[in-house]
Amino acid sequence: MHIISQLCFITLLTLSVIIIYRRFKFINRNILLGKKNYSSNTDKKTRIKNLILIAFGQSKMFKKIVPAILHLMIYSGFIIINVEIIEIILDGILGTHRIFNVLGMPFYNVFISIIEFFVLLVIISCVIFLIRRNILNIKRFKSIELKGWPILDANLILIFEIILMIAILSMNASDLVLQDFESYKKTGNFYFSSVLKPLFINFDIQTLIYIERIAWWIHIIGIFLFAIYVTYSKHLHIFLGFPNIYHSNEENLGKINNMPSITNEIKDMLGEKVNETIPTPDRFGAKDITDLSWKNILESYSCSECGRCTAVCPPNITGKKLSPRKIMMDVRDRTDEIGINIDKKIKYDDRSLVGDYISKEEILACTSCNACVEECPLKINPLDIIIECRRYYALEESSLPSEWNAMLQNIETNYSPWKFPIDERSKWYKNED
Numbered sequence: 001m002h003i004i005s006q007l008c009f010i011t012l013l014t015l016s017v018i019i020i021y022r023r024f025k026f027i028n029r030n031i032l033l034g035k036k037n038y039s040s041n042t043d044k045k046t047r048i049k050n051l052i053l054i055a056f057g058q059s060k061m062f063k064k065i066v067p068a069i070l071h072l073m074i075y076s077g078f079i080i081i082n083v084e085i086i087e088i089i090l091d092g093i094l095g096t097h098r099i100f101n102v103l104g105m106p107f108y109n110v111f112i113s114i115i116e117f118f119v120l121l122v123i124i125s126c127v128i129f130l131i132r133r134n135i136l137n138i139k140r141f142k143s144i145e146l147k148g149w150p151i152l153d154a155n156l157i158l159i160f161e162i163i164l165m166i167a168i169l170s171m172n173a174s175d176l177v178l179q180d181f182e183s184y185k186k187t188g189n190f191y192f193s194s195v196l197k198p199l200f201i202n203f204d205i206q207t208l209i210y211i212e213r214i215a216w217w218i219h220i221i222g223i224f225l226f227a228i229y230v231t232y233s234k235h236l237h238i239f240l241g242f243p244n245i246y247h248s249n250e251e252n253l254g255k256i257n258n259m260p261s262i263t264n265e266i267k268d269m270l271g272e273k274v275n276e277t278i279p280t281p282d283r284f285g286a287k288d289i290t291d292l293s294w295k296n297i298l299e300s301y302s303c304s305e306c307g308r309c310t311a312v313c314p315p316n317i318t319g320k321k322l323s324p325r326k327i328m329m330d331v332r333d334r335t336d337e338i339g340i341n342i343d344k345k346i347k348y349d350d351r352s353l354v355g356d357y358i359s360k361e362e363i364l365a366c367t368s369c370n371a372c373v374e375e376c377p378l379k380i381n382p383l384d385i386i387i388e389c390r391r392y393y394a395l396e397e398s399s400l401p402s403e404w405n406a407m408l409q410n411i412e413t414n415y416s417p418w419k420f421p422i423d424e425r426s427k428w429y430k431n432e433d
Protein backbone atom coordinates (compact mmCIF):
# COMPACT_ATOMS: atom_id res chain seq x y z
CA MET A 1 0.00 0.00 0.00
CA HIS A 2 2.85 2.35 0.91
CA ILE A 3 4.56 1.70 -2.41
CA ILE A 4 1.36 2.38 -4.42
CA SER A 5 0.81 5.57 -2.48
CA GLN A 6 4.44 6.66 -3.04
CA LEU A 7 4.18 5.91 -6.77
CA CYS A 8 0.93 7.89 -7.04
CA PHE A 9 2.53 10.79 -5.19
CA ILE A 10 5.67 10.82 -7.31
CA THR A 11 3.59 10.61 -10.51
CA LEU A 12 1.39 13.56 -9.44
CA LEU A 13 4.44 15.58 -8.37
CA THR A 14 6.21 14.92 -11.68
CA LEU A 15 3.09 15.76 -13.73
CA SER A 16 2.60 19.01 -11.81
CA VAL A 17 6.24 20.03 -12.28
CA ILE A 18 6.02 19.30 -16.03
CA ILE A 19 2.78 21.30 -16.46
CA ILE A 20 4.14 24.25 -14.45
CA TYR A 21 7.44 24.16 -16.36
CA ARG A 22 5.63 24.16 -19.73
CA ARG A 23 3.40 27.02 -18.65
CA PHE A 24 6.36 29.14 -17.50
CA LYS A 25 8.15 28.34 -20.75
CA PHE A 26 5.08 29.57 -22.66
CA ILE A 27 4.92 32.78 -20.60
CA ASN A 28 8.66 33.40 -20.86
CA ARG A 29 8.55 32.95 -24.66
CA ASN A 30 5.58 35.35 -24.81
CA ILE A 31 7.35 38.00 -22.74
CA LEU A 32 10.30 37.80 -25.10
CA LEU A 33 7.99 38.58 -28.03
CA GLY A 34 8.31 42.17 -26.83
CA LYS A 35 11.04 44.46 -28.06
CA LYS A 36 14.39 44.46 -26.35
CA ASN A 37 14.50 48.26 -26.24
CA TYR A 38 13.71 48.51 -22.51
CA SER A 39 16.47 49.37 -20.12
CA SER A 40 16.09 50.37 -16.52
CA ASN A 41 18.09 53.35 -15.32
CA THR A 42 17.96 51.96 -11.79
CA ASP A 43 21.24 50.96 -10.17
CA LYS A 44 21.63 47.52 -8.67
CA LYS A 45 21.55 48.77 -5.06
CA THR A 46 18.17 50.49 -5.60
CA ARG A 47 16.79 47.42 -7.38
CA ILE A 48 17.69 45.20 -4.44
CA LYS A 49 16.22 47.77 -2.05
CA ASN A 50 13.00 47.77 -4.12
CA LEU A 51 12.97 44.00 -4.07
CA ILE A 52 13.25 43.92 -0.28
CA LEU A 53 10.88 46.82 0.50
CA ILE A 54 8.29 46.70 -2.28
CA ALA A 55 8.29 43.01 -3.30
CA PHE A 56 9.01 41.21 -0.01
CA GLY A 57 7.96 44.05 2.34
CA GLN A 58 4.91 45.05 0.24
CA SER A 59 5.52 48.66 1.28
CA LYS A 60 3.36 50.16 -1.48
CA MET A 61 0.38 48.12 -0.28
CA PHE A 62 0.29 50.09 2.97
CA LYS A 63 -1.38 53.10 1.40
CA LYS A 64 -4.60 51.25 2.23
CA ILE A 65 -4.08 49.76 5.66
CA VAL A 66 -6.93 47.18 5.94
CA PRO A 67 -6.34 45.32 2.64
CA ALA A 68 -2.59 45.66 3.26
CA ILE A 69 -2.81 43.82 6.59
CA LEU A 70 -5.12 41.14 5.15
CA HIS A 71 -2.83 40.69 2.17
CA LEU A 72 0.21 40.49 4.45
CA MET A 73 -1.53 37.78 6.51
CA ILE A 74 -2.12 35.67 3.38
CA TYR A 75 1.33 36.38 2.00
CA SER A 76 3.20 35.50 5.21
CA GLY A 77 0.97 32.43 5.61
CA PHE A 78 1.83 31.39 2.06
CA ILE A 79 5.57 31.56 2.85
CA ILE A 80 5.45 29.89 6.30
CA ILE A 81 3.03 27.13 5.27
CA ASN A 82 5.38 26.23 2.41
CA VAL A 83 7.82 24.93 5.05
CA GLU A 84 5.28 22.29 6.01
CA ILE A 85 4.80 21.45 2.35
CA ILE A 86 8.48 20.48 2.21
CA GLU A 87 7.76 17.94 4.95
CA ILE A 88 4.65 16.67 3.13
CA ILE A 89 6.57 16.26 -0.14
CA LEU A 90 9.37 14.38 1.63
CA ASP A 91 6.80 12.14 3.35
CA GLY A 92 5.08 11.52 0.01
CA ILE A 93 8.29 10.52 -1.76
CA LEU A 94 9.84 8.50 1.08
CA GLY A 95 6.64 6.97 2.44
CA THR A 96 7.29 8.38 5.91
CA HIS A 97 4.91 10.08 8.34
CA ARG A 98 5.94 13.51 9.69
CA ILE A 99 9.59 13.02 8.77
CA PHE A 100 10.80 16.13 10.62
CA ASN A 101 9.40 14.65 13.85
CA VAL A 102 10.85 11.21 13.07
CA LEU A 103 14.26 12.83 12.56
CA GLY A 104 13.94 14.39 16.01
CA MET A 105 13.37 18.04 15.07
CA PRO A 106 13.34 19.98 18.38
CA PHE A 107 10.06 21.72 19.27
CA TYR A 108 8.33 20.01 16.34
CA ASN A 109 4.90 20.66 17.85
CA VAL A 110 5.72 24.36 18.29
CA PHE A 111 6.81 24.51 14.65
CA ILE A 112 3.51 22.94 13.52
CA SER A 113 1.55 25.19 15.90
CA ILE A 114 3.19 28.29 14.38
CA ILE A 115 2.16 27.03 10.95
CA GLU A 116 -1.37 26.49 12.26
CA PHE A 117 -1.43 30.08 13.53
CA PHE A 118 -0.72 31.28 9.98
CA VAL A 119 -3.31 28.81 8.66
CA LEU A 120 -5.91 30.58 10.83
CA LEU A 121 -4.75 34.00 9.63
CA VAL A 122 -5.11 32.86 6.02
CA ILE A 123 -8.64 31.53 6.64
CA ILE A 124 -9.72 34.78 8.34
CA SER A 125 -8.19 36.94 5.56
CA CYS A 126 -9.72 34.85 2.77
CA VAL A 127 -13.19 35.06 4.34
CA ILE A 128 -12.88 38.85 4.74
CA PHE A 129 -11.63 39.18 1.16
CA LEU A 130 -14.60 37.14 -0.08
CA ILE A 131 -16.97 39.43 1.83
CA ARG A 132 -15.22 42.54 0.49
CA ARG A 133 -15.39 41.29 -3.09
CA ASN A 134 -18.91 39.92 -3.10
CA ILE A 135 -20.97 41.65 -0.44
CA LEU A 136 -19.47 45.08 0.24
CA ASN A 137 -20.06 47.54 -2.54
CA ILE A 138 -16.44 48.43 -3.31
CA LYS A 139 -16.32 50.20 -6.66
CA ARG A 140 -12.99 48.86 -7.89
CA PHE A 141 -14.29 45.28 -7.62
CA LYS A 142 -17.38 46.07 -9.67
CA SER A 143 -15.76 47.38 -12.85
CA ILE A 144 -16.94 46.02 -16.15
CA GLU A 145 -13.55 44.45 -16.99
CA LEU A 146 -13.95 42.12 -14.00
CA LYS A 147 -17.17 40.56 -15.28
CA GLY A 148 -16.95 36.82 -15.98
CA TRP A 149 -13.66 34.97 -15.54
CA PRO A 150 -11.67 37.67 -13.59
CA ILE A 151 -14.18 37.81 -10.72
CA LEU A 152 -14.58 34.02 -10.75
CA ASP A 153 -10.78 33.66 -10.72
CA ALA A 154 -10.49 35.95 -7.68
CA ASN A 155 -13.21 34.04 -5.79
CA LEU A 156 -11.96 30.58 -6.79
CA ILE A 157 -8.49 31.19 -5.45
CA LEU A 158 -9.84 32.40 -2.10
CA ILE A 159 -12.14 29.37 -1.77
CA PHE A 160 -9.27 27.12 -2.84
CA GLU A 161 -7.06 28.54 -0.08
CA ILE A 162 -9.75 28.07 2.56
CA ILE A 163 -10.19 24.40 1.56
CA LEU A 164 -6.43 23.82 1.71
CA MET A 165 -6.20 25.39 5.16
CA ILE A 166 -9.14 23.37 6.52
CA ALA A 167 -7.44 20.22 5.19
CA ILE A 168 -4.27 21.04 7.21
CA LEU A 169 -6.25 21.57 10.42
CA SER A 170 -8.30 18.37 9.89
CA MET A 171 -5.14 16.38 9.14
CA ASN A 172 -3.44 17.64 12.30
CA ALA A 173 -6.49 17.24 14.55
CA SER A 174 -7.15 13.64 13.43
CA ASP A 175 -3.43 12.92 13.80
CA LEU A 176 -3.52 14.21 17.38
CA VAL A 177 -6.37 11.83 18.20
CA LEU A 178 -4.44 8.95 16.58
CA GLN A 179 -1.47 9.79 18.79
CA ASP A 180 -3.58 8.92 21.82
CA PHE A 181 -3.27 5.30 20.66
CA GLU A 182 -0.15 3.46 21.86
CA SER A 183 1.23 2.54 18.42
CA TYR A 184 1.52 6.16 17.26
CA LYS A 185 4.70 8.25 17.54
CA LYS A 186 4.00 11.28 19.69
CA THR A 187 4.64 14.83 18.48
CA GLY A 188 3.40 16.88 21.43
CA ASN A 189 0.31 19.06 21.23
CA PHE A 190 -0.57 21.24 18.23
CA TYR A 191 -2.11 24.29 19.87
CA PHE A 192 -4.72 25.28 17.31
CA SER A 193 -5.87 22.01 15.74
CA SER A 194 -6.20 20.50 19.23
CA VAL A 195 -9.35 22.65 19.56
CA LEU A 196 -10.86 20.49 16.79
CA LYS A 197 -10.01 17.20 18.55
CA PRO A 198 -13.53 16.70 19.98
CA LEU A 199 -14.84 16.48 16.40
CA PHE A 200 -12.75 13.34 15.80
CA ILE A 201 -12.64 11.73 19.23
CA ASN A 202 -15.53 9.29 18.65
CA PHE A 203 -14.15 7.68 15.50
CA ASP A 204 -12.48 4.26 15.60
CA ILE A 205 -8.81 4.00 14.70
CA GLN A 206 -9.36 2.83 11.10
CA THR A 207 -11.76 5.69 10.32
CA LEU A 208 -9.32 8.16 11.86
CA ILE A 209 -6.53 6.83 9.66
CA TYR A 210 -8.77 7.32 6.60
CA ILE A 211 -9.69 10.86 7.69
CA GLU A 212 -6.05 11.79 8.32
CA ARG A 213 -4.91 10.33 4.97
CA ILE A 214 -7.81 11.88 3.01
CA ALA A 215 -7.05 15.31 4.52
CA TRP A 216 -3.34 14.77 3.70
CA TRP A 217 -4.13 13.90 0.08
CA ILE A 218 -6.66 16.75 -0.30
CA HIS A 219 -4.03 19.13 0.99
CA ILE A 220 -1.20 18.00 -1.23
CA ILE A 221 -3.31 17.47 -4.39
CA GLY A 222 -4.81 20.90 -3.67
CA ILE A 223 -1.30 22.36 -3.48
CA PHE A 224 -0.36 20.80 -6.83
CA LEU A 225 -3.58 22.06 -8.47
CA PHE A 226 -3.11 25.47 -6.84
CA ALA A 227 0.43 25.75 -8.20
CA ILE A 228 -0.78 24.87 -11.72
CA TYR A 229 -3.84 27.10 -11.48
CA VAL A 230 -1.79 30.12 -10.36
CA THR A 231 0.13 30.08 -13.66
CA TYR A 232 -3.18 30.58 -15.51
CA SER A 233 -4.56 33.24 -13.19
CA LYS A 234 -3.96 36.78 -12.00
CA HIS A 235 -2.14 35.23 -9.05
CA LEU A 236 0.88 34.83 -11.27
CA HIS A 237 1.98 38.07 -9.60
CA ILE A 238 3.05 35.89 -6.63
CA PHE A 239 6.04 34.89 -8.79
CA LEU A 240 6.39 37.53 -11.51
CA GLY A 241 5.98 40.48 -9.15
CA PHE A 242 9.59 39.94 -8.05
CA PRO A 243 11.37 40.21 -11.42
CA ASN A 244 8.94 42.94 -12.42
CA ILE A 245 9.80 45.11 -9.42
CA TYR A 246 13.51 44.32 -9.77
CA HIS A 247 13.53 45.59 -13.38
CA SER A 248 11.33 48.62 -12.73
CA ASN A 249 12.42 52.11 -13.56
CA GLU A 250 13.00 54.86 -11.01
CA GLU A 251 12.71 57.77 -13.44
CA ASN A 252 10.64 60.79 -12.47
CA LEU A 253 7.01 59.94 -13.08
CA GLY A 254 6.35 62.99 -15.27
CA LYS A 255 9.05 62.07 -17.74
CA ILE A 256 7.97 60.68 -21.10
CA ASN A 257 10.87 59.22 -22.99
CA ASN A 258 11.62 60.49 -26.48
CA MET A 259 11.48 58.12 -29.40
CA PRO A 260 15.15 57.71 -30.42
CA SER A 261 14.35 57.43 -34.14
CA ILE A 262 12.32 60.68 -34.08
CA THR A 263 15.06 62.42 -32.06
CA ASN A 264 17.47 61.34 -34.77
CA GLU A 265 15.23 62.75 -37.49
CA ILE A 266 14.96 66.10 -35.72
CA LYS A 267 18.70 66.22 -35.13
CA ASP A 268 19.15 65.56 -38.82
CA MET A 269 16.80 68.44 -39.69
CA LEU A 270 18.72 70.73 -37.33
CA GLY A 271 22.01 69.67 -38.84
CA GLU A 272 23.16 67.98 -35.65
CA LYS A 273 25.07 64.70 -35.45
CA VAL A 274 22.72 61.74 -35.63
CA ASN A 275 23.14 58.35 -33.95
CA GLU A 276 23.52 56.03 -36.90
CA THR A 277 23.20 52.90 -34.80
CA ILE A 278 19.49 53.61 -34.25
CA PRO A 279 17.46 51.95 -37.01
CA THR A 280 14.21 53.40 -38.34
CA PRO A 281 11.51 51.19 -36.79
CA ASP A 282 9.06 49.18 -38.91
CA ARG A 283 6.26 50.91 -37.07
CA PHE A 284 6.03 53.97 -34.82
CA GLY A 285 4.24 53.36 -31.55
CA ALA A 286 2.41 50.15 -30.68
CA LYS A 287 -0.34 48.49 -32.68
CA ASP A 288 0.19 45.07 -31.19
CA ILE A 289 2.10 43.51 -28.33
CA THR A 290 5.17 42.85 -30.51
CA ASP A 291 5.58 46.65 -30.71
CA LEU A 292 5.75 46.92 -26.92
CA SER A 293 8.83 46.17 -24.82
CA TRP A 294 9.36 42.87 -23.00
CA LYS A 295 8.94 44.83 -19.75
CA ASN A 296 5.45 46.00 -20.78
CA ILE A 297 4.49 42.36 -21.35
CA LEU A 298 6.12 41.19 -18.10
CA GLU A 299 4.06 43.87 -16.34
CA SER A 300 0.85 42.57 -17.90
CA TYR A 301 1.56 39.06 -16.56
CA SER A 302 2.49 40.56 -13.16
CA CYS A 303 -0.72 42.57 -12.76
CA SER A 304 -2.79 41.39 -9.81
CA GLU A 305 -5.97 43.08 -11.16
CA CYS A 306 -6.33 44.86 -7.82
CA GLY A 307 -7.77 47.95 -9.54
CA ARG A 308 -5.95 50.49 -7.39
CA CYS A 309 -4.79 52.16 -10.59
CA THR A 310 -8.33 52.40 -11.95
CA ALA A 311 -9.64 53.73 -8.63
CA VAL A 312 -7.38 56.81 -8.93
CA CYS A 313 -7.62 57.31 -12.68
CA PRO A 314 -9.30 60.73 -13.28
CA PRO A 315 -10.94 59.76 -16.61
CA ASN A 316 -12.33 56.58 -15.02
CA ILE A 317 -13.59 58.47 -11.97
CA THR A 318 -15.36 60.93 -14.24
CA GLY A 319 -17.10 58.16 -16.17
CA LYS A 320 -14.81 57.75 -19.23
CA LYS A 321 -14.18 54.33 -20.68
CA LEU A 322 -10.47 54.22 -19.71
CA SER A 323 -9.34 51.79 -17.01
CA PRO A 324 -5.58 51.23 -16.61
CA ARG A 325 -6.30 47.81 -15.09
CA LYS A 326 -8.16 46.83 -18.28
CA ILE A 327 -5.20 48.05 -20.35
CA MET A 328 -2.94 45.60 -18.48
CA MET A 329 -5.49 42.77 -18.74
CA ASP A 330 -5.89 43.41 -22.49
CA VAL A 331 -2.13 43.28 -23.07
CA ARG A 332 -1.92 39.97 -21.20
CA ASP A 333 -4.93 38.47 -23.02
CA ARG A 334 -3.65 39.52 -26.43
CA THR A 335 -0.19 38.18 -25.58
CA ASP A 336 -1.70 34.83 -24.60
CA GLU A 337 -3.69 34.81 -27.85
CA ILE A 338 -0.56 35.43 -29.93
CA GLY A 339 1.34 32.80 -27.92
CA ILE A 340 -1.37 30.20 -28.62
CA ASN A 341 -1.34 31.16 -32.32
CA ILE A 342 2.43 30.61 -32.43
CA ASP A 343 2.02 27.17 -30.85
CA LYS A 344 -0.67 26.34 -33.41
CA LYS A 345 1.59 27.70 -36.18
CA ILE A 346 -0.98 30.36 -37.14
CA LYS A 347 1.09 33.21 -38.60
CA TYR A 348 -1.54 35.91 -39.06
CA ASP A 349 -4.80 36.30 -37.18
CA ASP A 350 -6.13 39.61 -38.49
CA ARG A 351 -6.41 41.00 -34.96
CA SER A 352 -4.38 43.49 -32.96
CA LEU A 353 -4.09 44.93 -29.47
CA VAL A 354 -5.17 48.36 -30.64
CA GLY A 355 -8.65 48.18 -32.10
CA ASP A 356 -9.63 44.63 -31.11
CA TYR A 357 -8.76 44.91 -27.41
CA ILE A 358 -8.07 48.56 -26.59
CA SER A 359 -10.20 51.19 -28.28
CA LYS A 360 -9.09 54.59 -29.47
CA GLU A 361 -11.57 56.13 -27.05
CA GLU A 362 -9.69 54.56 -24.13
CA ILE A 363 -6.29 55.61 -25.44
CA LEU A 364 -7.31 59.22 -26.01
CA ALA A 365 -9.02 59.55 -22.61
CA CYS A 366 -5.71 59.31 -20.71
CA THR A 367 -4.46 62.59 -19.22
CA SER A 368 -0.91 61.21 -18.69
CA CYS A 369 -1.24 62.15 -15.03
CA ASN A 370 0.74 59.10 -13.80
CA ALA A 371 -1.64 58.51 -10.87
CA CYS A 372 -1.99 54.86 -11.90
CA VAL A 373 1.79 54.39 -11.96
CA GLU A 374 2.19 56.03 -8.57
CA GLU A 375 -0.56 53.88 -7.06
CA CYS A 376 0.43 50.44 -8.35
CA PRO A 377 1.81 48.23 -5.56
CA LEU A 378 3.74 46.22 -8.15
CA LYS A 379 5.38 49.20 -9.87
CA ILE A 380 3.51 48.59 -13.10
CA ASN A 381 3.31 51.38 -15.66
CA PRO A 382 0.07 51.31 -17.71
CA LEU A 383 0.80 54.83 -19.01
CA ASP A 384 3.86 53.59 -20.89
CA ILE A 385 1.63 51.27 -22.94
CA ILE A 386 -1.02 53.97 -23.46
CA ILE A 387 1.63 56.40 -24.76
CA GLU A 388 2.91 53.80 -27.24
CA CYS A 389 -0.63 53.11 -28.49
CA ARG A 390 -1.28 56.82 -28.80
CA ARG A 391 1.95 57.25 -30.74
CA TYR A 392 0.64 54.62 -33.14
CA TYR A 393 -2.55 56.61 -33.74
CA ALA A 394 -0.62 59.87 -34.16
CA LEU A 395 2.32 58.71 -36.24
CA GLU A 396 1.02 55.73 -38.20
CA GLU A 397 -2.67 56.41 -38.65
CA SER A 398 -2.61 60.24 -38.32
CA SER A 399 -6.01 59.80 -36.79
CA LEU A 400 -5.91 62.02 -33.74
CA PRO A 401 -8.93 64.30 -33.22
CA SER A 402 -8.75 67.49 -35.31
CA GLU A 403 -8.53 69.63 -32.14
CA TRP A 404 -5.43 67.70 -31.11
CA ASN A 405 -3.85 68.17 -34.54
CA ALA A 406 -4.42 71.92 -34.31
CA MET A 407 -2.83 71.91 -30.86
CA LEU A 408 0.18 69.90 -32.06
CA GLN A 409 0.54 72.23 -35.05
CA ASN A 410 0.57 75.20 -32.66
CA ILE A 411 3.25 73.57 -30.50
CA GLU A 412 5.34 73.00 -33.61
CA THR A 413 5.03 76.54 -34.93
CA ASN A 414 4.29 78.67 -31.84
CA TYR A 415 5.94 76.59 -29.09
CA SER A 416 2.68 76.61 -27.16
CA PRO A 417 -0.71 74.89 -27.58
CA TRP A 418 -2.32 78.21 -28.46
CA LYS A 419 -2.53 79.87 -31.85
CA PHE A 420 -0.71 83.06 -30.80
CA PRO A 421 2.59 83.69 -32.55
CA ILE A 422 5.69 83.25 -30.40
CA ASP A 423 6.61 86.96 -30.36
CA GLU A 424 3.16 87.76 -28.95
CA ARG A 425 3.35 85.08 -26.34
CA SER A 426 3.56 87.41 -23.40
CA LYS A 427 0.82 89.71 -24.71
CA TRP A 428 -2.12 87.40 -24.44
CA TYR A 429 -1.75 86.62 -20.81
CA LYS A 430 -1.32 90.34 -20.03
CA ASN A 431 -4.53 90.87 -22.03
CA GLU A 432 -2.84 93.35 -24.41
CA ASP A 433 -4.00 93.76 -27.99
Ligand code: SF4
Nearest residue numbers: 313366367369370372
Ligand atom coordinates in the same frame (compact mmCIF):
# COMPACT_ATOMS: atom_id res chain seq x y z
S1 SF4 B 1 -1.94 58.23 -16.51
FE1 SF4 B 1 -3.76 57.91 -17.75
S2 SF4 B 1 -4.44 55.86 -17.23
FE2 SF4 B 1 -3.04 56.51 -15.63
S3 SF4 B 1 -4.32 57.41 -14.02
FE3 SF4 B 1 -3.66 59.09 -15.34
S4 SF4 B 1 -5.29 59.26 -16.86
FE4 SF4 B 1 -5.56 57.27 -15.89
Ligand code: SF4
Nearest residue numbers: 303304306307309376
Ligand atom coordinates in the same frame (compact mmCIF):
# COMPACT_ATOMS: atom_id res chain seq x y z
S1 SF4 C 1 -1.62 47.75 -12.78
FE1 SF4 C 1 -1.05 47.63 -10.63
S2 SF4 C 1 -2.61 48.82 -9.57
FE2 SF4 C 1 -3.40 48.35 -11.59
S3 SF4 C 1 -4.59 46.48 -11.33
FE3 SF4 C 1 -2.53 45.87 -11.96
S4 SF4 C 1 -1.43 45.52 -10.04
FE4 SF4 C 1 -3.28 46.68 -9.51
